[in-house]
Amino acid sequence: MDSQPTATPNAAMRLRELAFSAASAAAVRAAVRLGVPDALGDTPTTAGELAAAVDADPQALRRLLRALTCQGVFAEDGEGRFVHTETSRLLREDTPRSMRYVSLWTTEPWTWAAWPQLDEAVRRGGHVFDDLFGKGFFEYLHEDAPESAEVFNRAMTHSSRQSAQDIAEMLDLRGVATVADIGGGQGHVLAGLLERNPELRGALLDLPDVVAKADPRLRAGGALASRVQLVGGDCRREIPVQADLYIIKNILEWDDRSTRATLRNAVAAARPGARVLVIENLVDDSASMPFTAAMDLLLLLNVGGRKHTADSLVALMEEAGLKVGDVRPVNPYLHAFDGVVPE
Numbered sequence: 001m002d003s004q005p006t007a008t009p010n011a012a013m014r015l016r017e018l019a020f021s022a023a024s025a026a027a028v029r030a031a032v033r034l035g036v037p038d039a040l041g042d043t044p045t046t047a048g049e050l051a052a053a054v055d056a057d058p059q060a061l062r063r064l065l066r067a068l069t070c071q072g073v074f075a076e077d078g079e080g081r082f083v084h085t086e087t088s089r090l091l092r093e094d095t096p097r098s099m100r101y102v103s104l105w106t107t108e109p110w111t112w113a114a115w116p117q118l119d120e121a122v123r124r125g126g127h128v129f130d131d132l133f134g135k136g137f138f139e140y141l142h143e144d145a146p147e148s149a150e151v152f153n154r155a156m157t158h159s160s161r162q163s164a165q166d167i168a169e170m171l172d173l174r175g176v177a178t179v180a181d182i183g184g185g186q187g188h189v190l191a192g193l194l195e196r197n198p199e200l201r202g203a204l205l206d207l208p209d210v211v212a213k214a215d216p217r218l219r220a221g222g223a224l225a226s227r228v229q230l231v232g233g234d235c236r237r238e239i240p241v242q243a244d245l246y247i248i249k250n251i252l253e254w255d256d257r258s259t260r261a262t263l264r265n266a267v268a269a270a271r272p273g274a275r276v277l278v279i280e281n282l283v284d285d286s287a288s289m290p291f292t293a294a295m296d297l298l299l300l301l302n303v304g305g306r307k308h309t310a311d312s313l314v315a316l317m318e319e320a321g322l323k324v325g326d327v328r329p330v331n332p333y334l335h336a337f338d339g340v341v342p343e
């Protein structure tokens with residue numbers, strides 16, 4: 001007799017849903033690309049009215065909305081009309097803490113090509129991106145997928161905007177005259193700090209294409225331009241910037257070799273006593289763990305990278321020669337690691 005317990009219907013259904021979760025991701029992406037969250041305002045609206053507004057087939061849009069409402073994205077009011085939920089509202093472009101570009105970013109076309117290779121990435125313990133696309137991830141993004149690069153930059157900008165305020169509130173800038181944001185994207189965190197601290201000067205280092213599209217406040221003619229140095233470069237090769245405080249936020253997620261090189265370059269550039277503040281999502285932070293663990297796998301696929309535990313990040317910082325002090329939460333999903341270059 002078979003002594004194995006049979007799976008409960010709940011477990012089987014849970015697994016069905018898990019295995020089918022690509023459909024949920026695709027549905028969120030489709031709604032955003034069609035413009036449904038922006039087309040739906042505060043008035044309950046039928047699928048037919050929404051279909052007319054976004055130029056879609058009414059029956060097919062009804063089906064898309066059904067798939068989303070059962071996940072809590074949009075709701076139906078009982079009379080066949082749709083309304084926003086807190087979740088669907090976050091997909092609007094004009095929502096202050098909009099998740100529109102983050103949702104697009106995590107479902108970009110290259111992700112759908114890479115996920116089926118996850119078993120191979122786990123087997124080899126490294127990325128599969130170069131084999132799939134014939135070049136490195138960021139190279140591909142900037143040379144072959146400008147639309148994806150734009151989505152990436154906007155996703156980073158949106159999440160930076162959200163965290164910029166939290167960082168500005170948390171950071172103690174006593175004794176800091178210059179701050180350098182390494183891999184600082186379009187410079188939202190830096191702009192936030194400069195706006196808040198009129199005496200502060202700053203530098204933004206990122207890849208040349210990214211720096212060229214920096215926040216207009218930082219570029220020539222912008223309100224903060226006179227206090228900013230924009231540096232296009234590769235922080236794995238060199239960090240040619242002098243500062244009292246180096247911020248390295250959501251960068252040390254690639255392969256450990258790149259992380260080691262970046263930290264080493266920061267330590268080489270910095271004067272003794274300068275601070276190196278690393279800010280990351282942690283894979284052992286339980287509140288944001290399902291999201292960070294998923295991002296950890298995406299990083300394995302595309303750049304052979306990873307999200308860190310608190311211990312693994314501290315170990316890499318110490319190996320680079322930093323003295324690591326406080327590790328503090330910045331907000332519910334980010335932690336700051338305070339490093340100092342020894343005197």
Ligand SMILES: C[S@@+](CC[C@H](N)C(=O)[O-])C[C@H]1O[C@@H](n2cnc3c(N)ncnc32)[C@H](O)[C@@H]1O
Nearest residue numbers: 156160183184185206207210233234235249250
């Ligand atoms: C995940 S984003 C983080 C951006 C920003 N620090 C933030 O937290 O919003 C990674 C950034 O690293 C930049 N980057 C990638 N490779 C780089 C390199 N070799 N040197 C400098 N920046 C790089 C990307 O252009 C991108 O802006």
